[in-house]
Amino acid sequence: MSDDRITIEVDGKPLPARKGQMLIEVTDQNDIYVPRFCYHDKLSVAANCRMCLVDVEKAPKPLPACATPVMDGMVVRTRSALALGAQKSVMEFLLINHPLDCPICDQGGECELQDLAMGFGNDVSQYQETKRVVKDKDIGPLVQTDMTRCIHCTRCVRFGEEIAGLRELGATGRGENMTIGTYVEKSMNSELSGNVIDLCPVGALTSKPFRYSARAWEMQQCRGIAPHDCLGSNVEVHIHNNRIKRVVPGANEAVNEVWLSDRDRFSYEGLYSEDRLLRPMLKNSEGQWQEIDWSEALRAVADRLKQVRERDGAGRIGALVSASSTNEEYYLLQKVLRGFGCHNIDHRMRQTDFSYPQQDGLFPWLGQRVSELELNDAILIVGSEPRREVPLINHRIRKAALKGARVMTINPLACDFNFDLDSRIVCRPSAMAHHLAALLKAAFDITGTEPANAVAALINAIECNEQHQHMAQTLIDSSNTGIILGDTVQAHPNRALLDSLVLRLAELTSAKAGYLPDGANSAGAWLAGIVPHRSVAGKPAAEEGLHAADMIEQSLSAYILYNIEPGQDCINPAALTAALQSADFVVAFSGYRSEELESVADVLLPVAQFAENEGSFVNIEGRVQGFKQAIKPAEEIRPGWRAWRILGNELGLEGFDYQSIADIQTDILPAIESTIPATARPAPLPASLPAILQTLERITLRPIYAVDALVRRGKALQQTAVAGIQGVMMNRITAEQLHIQEGEDVHIEQDAGSAVLPLILNESVADGCCYIPAGQPAVEGLSHWFGLITAGKAQN
Amino acid sequence: MTETTPQLSEHTKAEIDRWIKKYPQGQQRSAVLAALREVQHENQGFLTTGLMDAVAEYLDLAPIEVYEVASFYSMLETRPVGRHSISVCNNVSCMLRGGDDIIRHIENKLGIKVGESTADGRVFLKQEEECLAACCGAPMMMVDHKFYENLTTEKVDEIIDELD
Ligand code: SF4
Ligand code: FES
Ligand code: FES
Numbered sequence: 001m002s003d004d005r006i007t008i009e010v011d012g013k014p015l016p017a018r019k020g021q022m023l024i025e026v027t028d029q030n031d032i033y034v035p036r037f038c039y040h041d042k043l044s045v046a047a048n049c050r051m052c053l054v055d056v057e058k059a060p061k062p063l064p065a066c067a068t069p070v071m072d073g074m075v076v077r078t079r080s081a082l083a084l085g086a087q088k089s090v091m092e093f094l095l096i097n098h099p100l101d102c103p104i105c106d107q108g109g110e111c112e113l114q115d116l117a118m119g120f121g122n123d124v125s126q127y128q129e130t131k132r133v134v135k136d137k138d139i140g141p142l143v144q145t146d147m148t149r150c151i152h153c154t155r156c157v158r159f160g161e162e163i164a165g166l167r168e169l170g171a172t173g174r175g176e177n178m179t180i181g182t183y184v185e186k187s188m189n190s191e192l193s194g195n196v197i198d199l200c201p202v203g204a205l206t207s208k209p210f211r212y213s214a215r216a217w218e219m220q221q222c223r224g225i226a227p228h229d230c231l232g233s234n235v236e237v238h239i240h241n242n243r244i245k246r247v248v249p250g251a252n253e254a255v256n257e258v259w260l261s262d263r264d265r266f267s268y269e270g271l272y273s274e275d276r277l278l279r280p281m282l283k284n285s286e287g288q289w290q291e292i293d294w295s296e297a298l299r300a301v302a303d304r305l306k307q308v309r310e311r312d313g314a315g316r317i318g319a320l321v322s323a324s325s326t327n328e329e330y331y332l333l334q335k336v337l338r339g340f341g342c343h344n345i346d347h348r349m350r351q352t353d354f355s356y357p358q359q360d361g362l363f364p365w366l367g368q369r370v371s372e373l374e375l376n377d378a379i380l381i382v383g384s385e386p387r388r389e390v391p392l393i394n395h396r397i398r399k400a401a402l403k404g405a406r407v408m409t410i411n412p413l414a415c416d417f418n419f420d421l422d423s424r425i426v427c428r429p430s431a432m433a434h435h436l437a438a439l440l441k442a443a444f445d446i447t448g449t450e451p452a453n454a455v456a457a458l459i460n461a462i463e464c465n466e467q468h469q470h471m472a473q474t475l476i477d478s479s480n481t482g483i484i485l486g487d488t489v490q491a492h493p494n495r496a497l498l499d500s501l502v503l504r505l506a507e508l509t510s511a512k513a514g515y516l517p518d519g520a521n522s523a524g525a526w527l528a529g530i531v532p533h534r535s536v537a538g539k540p541a542a543e544e545g546l547h548a549a550d551m552i553e554q555s556l557s558a559y560i561l562y563n564i565e566p567g568q569d570c571i572n573p574a575a576l577t578a579a580l581q582s583a584d585f586v587v588a589f590s591g592y593r594s595e596e597l598e599s600v601a602d603v604l605l606p607v608a609q610f611a612e613n614e615g616s617f618v619n620i621e622g623r624v625q626g627f628k629q630a631i632k633p634a635e636e637i638r639p640g641w642r643a644w645r646i647l648g649n650e651l652g653l654e655g656f657d658y659q660s661i662a663d664i665q666t667d668i669l670p671a672i673e674s675t676i677p678a679t680a681r682p683a684p685l686p687a688s689l690p691a692i693l694q695t696l697e698r699i700t701l702r703p704i705y706a707v708d709a710l711v712r713r714g715k716a717l718q719q720t721a722v723a724g725i726q727g728v729m730m731n732r733i734t735a736e737q738l739h740i741q742e743g744e745d746v747h748i749e750q751d752a753g754s755a756v757l758p759l760i761l762n763e764s765v766a767d768g769c770c771y772i773p774a775g776q777p778a779v780e781g782l783s784h785w786f787g788l789i790t791a792g793k794a795q796n
Numbered sequence: 797m798t799e800t801t802p803q804l805s806e807h808t809k810a811e812i813d814r815w816i817k818k819y820p821q822g823q824q825r826s827a828v829l830a831a832l833r834e835v836q837h838e839n840q841g842f843l844t845t846g847l848m849d850a851v852a853e854y855l856d857l858a859p860i861e862v863y864e865v866a867s868f869y870s871m872l873e874t875r876p877v878g879r880h881s882i883s884v885c886n887n888v889s890c891m892l893r894g895g896d897d898i899i900r901h902i903e904n905k906l907g908i909k910v911g912e913s914t915a916d917g918r919v920f921l922k923q924e925e926e927c928l929a930a931c932c933g934a935p936m937m938m939v940d941h942k943f944y945e946n947l948t949t950e951k952v953d954e955i956i957d958e959l960d
Pocket of ligand 3: 888
């Protein structure tokens with residue numbers, strides 16, 4: 001490295017630099033400002049705006065700092081008459097066609113063009129002719145276009161190609177007639193599309209939901225953590241009059257770099273949904289809902305819980321908890337309940353198979369740091385669609401793929417990856433174990449390792465095909481290998497088996513196996529004791545309670561729902577609803593009221609969501625990230641931890657004198673921070689693999705904008721093309737076997753329930769499978785998200 | 797987006813394949829210009845969004861990448877135009893030799909302005925051309941890739957009347 005070092009001189013100061021760096025990188029590092037529009041350090045260099053022209057000695061004309069590699073001894077002047085003259089001329093050119101409509105432009109006050117025009121523009125233009133006007137196109141519900149303002153820097157175009165992996169915007173026409181757009185009327189569908197809003201230096205691309213609602217200088221800014229996925233992207237919340245006006249990325253190289261997924265950016269709208277629960281509500285003896293105050297409500301909850309304990313025992317109470325609440329809420333919740341004698345606490349609402357709990361890792365972690373993902377040279381993705389689950393984790397995987405990593409997947413859906421896959425296996429859910437076993441066998445064969453008896457017994461009879469061999473070989477050959485298990489594995493009826501096979505494969509191929517768990521704070525839920533078998537920091541629970549599925553199946557006397565919407569957030573909604581209906585007492589802590597909750601609950605308690613709340617999350621690499629309350633919630637909505645603290649006192653428990661969130665954090669965070677994430681140990685294997693089903697199998701996963709109550713109410717997100725798909729997807733072969741045609745209604749039966757949905761032909765679904773995206777009201781009658789179903793043409 | 801992508805003809809595909817072979821492997825995108833030229837030729841001189849989508853699919857490009865190319869080059873038409881295309885040069889040499897008059901004459905004769913096509917779809921009067929490198933024969937025009945030089949209004953009439 002050392003011979004890479006050179007010295008250049010900028011504005012009279014000697015600066016250290018590395019060979020091959022662009023001049024602008026060196027000046028940026030040394031706080032010397034060079035104006036720019038098209039340059040962005042996360043994008044390739046286009047050098048098309050010419051704003052960064054500087055004066056370089058011995059060069060016959062000004063050179064663009066963003067595209068001029070430094071050389072030893074180079075002498076640069078960024079503010080000489082030549083440089084400033086060039087910059088001013090460029091500015092004049094850029095303003096020729098710019099409408100100068102700052103007073104009605106949303107970018108006003110935070111516009112790079114406006115700022116630089118202040119520094120480099122003239123107050124009079126020599127240009128007298130008519131300016132060009134560009135007709136706007138509607139590119140979807142998230143990004144507003146005002147293309148007359150575009151200065152053709154092509155940042156947005158390069159973003160599409162280089163970061164989003166989806167070329168949606170382009171430069172069509174030429175010369176004066178060049179315009180940036182989609183050319184045809186088409187919406188941007190990238191899950192990262194909102195980032196072009198930040199990238200666009202002018203007001204050509206702005207936020208549609210935010211439009212005309214506040215000025216940059218009127219808003220306060222508060223740091224927050226995005227509440228929808230296990231990455232924990234850092235955000236800045238922009239507030240005006242105690243209302244969130246928009247959410248933008250908070251730069252954090254180690255987590256989200258400078259990006260933000262659309263889900264994290266636009267979901268704040270859900271805070272202002274009409275169906276917010278604003279005050280505690282109690283169902284009176286006539287079944288009427290009435291508003292009461294918090295202390296009454298909590299007293300009522302305490303009384304009812306005590307009654308249940310007296311009559312049926314605390315073991316007949318169960319708490320089903322969201323995977324996106326804070327560590328502090330979790331900690332108090334389990335402290336109250338365990339203190340009260342109730343050990344049935346779980347956040348795994350989308351898990352089916354709970355076997356071998358003693359093998360569970362400390363928490364489902366990524367197996368490596370987030371930033372290390374892009375260094376992997378091979379990645380195997382099992383039962384996961386990272387783009388839908390954690391968009392910015394997908395971005396890291398994509399970066400690895402672009403650097404040459406070989407990415408392979410085994411999935412029941414041939415989901416759309418925005419990079420090239422090395423190989424992919426698409427199979428029905430019940431065949432996934434067989435493919436993993438085949439990979440394992442191939443890996444044993446290739447490495448010449450003798451499998452232990454139990455393993456040998458399981459894999460001996462398996463046939464490996466060429467693809468298995470190839471995939472195993474790739475895993476073995478690569479030196480930095482990652483394996484990722486996603487929501488399909490988590491929900492899978494054979495989760496423990498799949499998990500065990502993957503862990504064994506990882507061990508054999510020295511791969512780092514990791515998970516993409518549900519929600520924003522699964523890791524925190526594990527570490528704060530929101531599982532029936534573990535208390536804080538992974539210590540075994542003093543007494544083991546029931547897990548989520550058992551709590552539902554055993555139809556308990558009382559349920560506590562914590563930020564859960566039964567129809568949407570549970571893998572077996574019908575069973576949960578039945579259990580809730582037959583319970584004596586149900587209290588729901590919720591951000592929202594819904595018919596569903598009102599019909600099953602007895603008490604509704606309004607708890608703070610996202611930026612109304614305060615506390616901390618733990619992400620998949622074990623990073624603890626805290627956030628403050630950014631806005632005061634409306635009416636009687638309160639941060640959940642306060643409710644639990646009072647409830648602790650109401651129930652007569654000791655140790656609930658917390659005055660502030662900081663007091664709770666002193667109790668819990670050191671314990672969480674002292675843990676070291678470790679990969680789970682593989683569970684024992686069964687004697688034989690479960691049979692591959694021959695009849696129709698159901699697959700249900702949550703679409704990107706249906707993962708929690710808040711996003712489901714994000715207005716703009718719900719208008720995107722990917723949201724709100726209604727129907728059942730099958731491939732042509734499956735549909736033909738069932739004699740159903742595209743668009744016809746399919747009658748589906750599962751257990752005792754049935755549903756009618758239109759058929760959507762989709763070749764990415766494995767043979768013999770029906771993919772029913774979650775969140776459709778029509779499927780509420782159906783039961784488990786995975787398993788056997790029957791389907792036929794609906795008779796109308 | 798509602799229309800389904802039209803199919804490329806076998807002949808077009810063969811032609812595109814021939815061009816693809818001229819470039820290094822994996823660089824099939826380089827054939828986009830040739831492909832568009834061919835497709836336009838078969839489609840009476842202009843491209844539709846559907847046809848561009850078909851080219852994108854065939855060359856494994858994002859549709860917008862094809863739109864960019866098609867809208868950039870003046871020999872590619874992205875809206876319906878007459879089947880014969882006339883471009884009259886208007887650069888210095890031709891201008892000095894009466895190129896402008898030729899343009900006016902054609903406009904009057906056909907009842908259209910530069911950039912328009914006749915209602916019967918017969919002739920498309922393309923934009924004024926900058927020097928087509930036939931200055932010694934100025935004024936000149938190009939009709940369907942063919943140069944006609946030393947034009948007079950009579951000569952122009954004759955040429956245009958001959959078009960089917
Ligand atoms: S829309 Fe904005 S980001 Fe895109 S090219 Fe124009 S000015 Fe640049
Ligand atoms: S920033 Fe250097 S040319 Fe645009
Ligand atoms: S100026 Fe007309 S051909 Fe050169």
